[in-house]
Amino acid sequence: METRTQDTASFEVTPWEVRGKVDYRKLAEHFGVKLITESELEQIRKLAGGELHYLLRRGFFFAHRGLDSILQRIEKGQRWALYTGRGPSADLHLGHILPWMFAKWLCDRFGVELFFEMTDDEKFLVRDLPLEEANKYAYDNALTLIAIGFKPEQLHLIIDTEDIKYLYRIAIRVAKCLTLSTVKHTFGFTDSTNVGAVFFPTLQIAVAFLPTELYREETPVLIPAGIDQDPYFRLARDVADRLGYPKPCTIYCKFVPALTGEEKMSSSRPETAIYILDDDKTVKKKIMNALTGGQPTKELQRKLGGNPDVCVVYRYFQAYVDDDSLVSKIYNDCKSGNLICGECKLILYEHIVRLLQELRERREKAKDVLEYYRISTKFR
Amino acid sequence: METRTQDTASFEVTPWEVRGKVDYRKLAEHFGVKLITESELEQIRKLAGGELHYLLRRGFFFAHRGLDSILQRIEKGQRWALYTGRGPSADLHLGHILPWMFAKWLCDRFGVELFFEMTDDEKFLVRDLPLEEANKYAYDNALTLIAIGFKPEQLHLIIDTEDIKYLYRIAIRVAKCLTLSTVKHTFGFTDSTNVGAVFFPTLQIAVAFLPTELYREETPVLIPAGIDQDPYFRLARDVADRLGYPKPCTIYCKFVPALTGEEKMSSSRPETAIYILDDDKTVKKKIMNALTGGQPTKELQRKLGGNPDVCVVYRYFQAYVDDDSLVSKIYNDCKSGNLICGECKLILYEHIVRLLQELRERREKAKDVLEYYRISTKFR
Known part of the structure; x- marks a missing residue:
């Protein structure tokens, strides 16, 4: 078998x-x-x-x-x-x-x-x-x-x-x-x-x-x-x-x-995953370092827009944010160049940190x- | 290993x-x-x-x-x-x-x-x-x-x-x-x-x-x-x-x-072993059928004596009867021809049945x- x-x-x-x-x-x-x-x-x-x-x-x-x-x-x-x-x-x-x-x-x-x-x-x-x-x-x-x-x-x-x-x-x-x-x-x-x-x-x-x-x-x-x-x-x-x-x-x-872009978070490589007990600072650092579908520069992103379909950060929105309207707004604003990666990552950070804080309290x-x-x- | x-x-x-x-x-x-x-x-x-x-x-x-x-x-x-x-x-x-x-x-x-x-x-x-x-x-x-x-x-x-x-x-x-x-x-x-x-x-x-x-x-x-x-x-x-x-x-x-003479009692062949829950009649039949070191006939046994050293019945005396004087009397009487197999088996039967009855009561x-x-x- x-x-x-x-x-x-x-x-x-x-x-x-x-x-x-x-x-x-x-x-x-x-x-x-x-x-x-x-x-x-x-x-x-x-x-x-x-x-x-x-x-x-x-x-x-x-x-x-x-x-x-x-x-x-x-x-x-x-x-x-x-x-x-x-x-x-x-x-x-x-x-x-x-x-x-x-x-x-x-x-x-x-x-x-x-x-x-x-x-x-x-x-x-x-x-x-x-x-x-x-x-x-x-x-x-x-x-x-x-x-x-x-x-x-x-x-x-x-x-x-x-x-x-x-x-x-x-x-x-x-x-x-x-x-x-x-x-x-x-x-x-x-x-x-x-x-x-x-x-x-x-x-x-x-x-x-x-x-x-x-x-x-x-x-x-x-x-x-x-x-x-x-x-x-x-x-x-x-x-x-x-x-x-x-x-x-x-x-x-x-x-x-x-x-970091690989297929699956790895327990043995801390930089690939957000652990439930990571402190806020670590979470922020990890998210800010995440691989995105954005353009190489802020200017190019404004001009050409990003590619959320290959973006790890966008994938996390999909995986951890229930609110469809927010998730699709992120998608559209990325595509149109309205949203640059740094801003987007901060929004994700706020959501993830809230989730983790809630989990830690409970x-x-x-x-x-x-x-x-x-x-x-x-x-x- | x-x-x-x-x-x-x-x-x-x-x-x-x-x-x-x-x-x-x-x-x-x-x-x-x-x-x-x-x-x-x-x-x-x-x-x-x-x-x-x-x-x-x-x-x-x-x-x-x-x-x-x-x-x-x-x-x-x-x-x-x-x-x-x-x-x-x-x-x-x-x-x-x-x-x-x-x-x-x-x-x-x-x-x-x-x-x-x-x-x-x-x-x-x-x-x-x-x-x-x-x-x-x-x-x-x-x-x-x-x-x-x-x-x-x-x-x-x-x-x-x-x-x-x-x-x-x-x-x-x-x-x-x-x-x-x-x-x-x-x-x-x-x-x-x-x-x-x-x-x-x-x-x-x-x-x-x-x-x-x-x-x-x-x-x-x-x-x-x-x-x-x-x-x-x-x-x-x-x-x-x-x-x-x-x-x-x-x-x-x-x-x-x-x-029956093999090296070890077998759980899967009832005739080889005396089970704890065998009734007295079954025990008697099994013991009476046991392989001995005796002579082919009563007459030869009286004349030549038996061989307790290869006798299963004698081995059971050794294994289940604490009393040394009885066990050695059995040995000597067998050797001298004073004891024939049928009598000896009945003595063993009495001991085994007493042991089993005690176990069953308890x-x-x-x-x-x-x-x-x-x-x-x-x-x-």
């Missing part, structure tokens, strides 16, 4: 790495996922009471597996759940929270609950973070997650090393369906890989089946995630039938580009209530 | 299989374990207050790894613990309980506690037992274990699928030290093996380090087990240092022969108190 996507000519997307300029249409084809259609968007809009989240409106969420079956359940008033997760580390950046913001909207619109897995074990097994640190970051990252605005009844937080009892029994049933060969091939493991890394995918898959166990009724999940996580969920869909669980469905998000409050979000507080 | 012992000429011992006539001296050499010496037996006798368990006296426990370091700890009054386990199934037979009876003696003599792992996950992952059944047998087998006579403060019962939270954090640290290559080589896994079976050894190893975590002080374990389990504990000793745990020590038991009582033995009742 080959799910690593490699197009040596242009780009590579795996759970570990994104390289090159991603062609999302090709990527969807390669992974075998479906593009979201206009009529599906209309259906969501209708079901959501006439509103469409801006990340759907603007095509950030662009592909899926089985979205149609979730929409059918919504129409019929049947139970479903959301699931996403995070490999906790210090480097939580703006790219990571897009699916979380989207999930929050789904929770609000559809009264659905989010199961969220903090894979501190994976960070230790695969990424070489000390276990204690990974666990500490799980708690830290959870504060930002809660700061998105989830209510305790909307969000069920799973920390792998602490909540393993919810997962293990499902995971070994998944494990029995997966040979070494399959997992090696899917994730590119070799005989030098440690046995924990090889077992880990069963835990990421297990959460997809957990709601069905906890609610004791068929509860398929919809998983908002980066498309690089598809190999896990493709395996999950493969084994679901055999285990008597509903197939998990996915909805995939495009990457938010690096400030993070502080989250410290006192984190326990209410933990799965162990709510399910036996 | 080659720990499967294969001597194509005569015998094979792995965690999955025992075949051929086992030469225990060769086996010890092959596995790289030490034979227990007379002076070590004397040391144990002294430390135990002048008494030596009959399974030690008679050489059933014959080999070890690191026993000397445990004896040193006993001398110094330092903390240690016992650890053994069982892959639960319906087929609990007399062979299985030898290490448990020995462990009980150690608990009583040295005030030490036994950590006992029921590997219901392994039975599911490796042996194809349905998970629910394996779990049910874990509870069932635990009743027999308790029936050996352990007090709740002596025995801490771990059921893998239910008590995974005690093990997982240790297991992933073990897992990080074990490559696929090592585990494949040690246990003979291939790329067709499921990823759960490949991860499982980390859980069997994890229990060896659990007492150190629970008591928050260095607590090496002594593991009474069949020598076929050595590959697990050899790996455990290999990784202990790297993880900052004391090396686990082992003491290995010879197999109790099959009633099993009934154990049903009400099983919870007191569970690790979750005693440790957070």
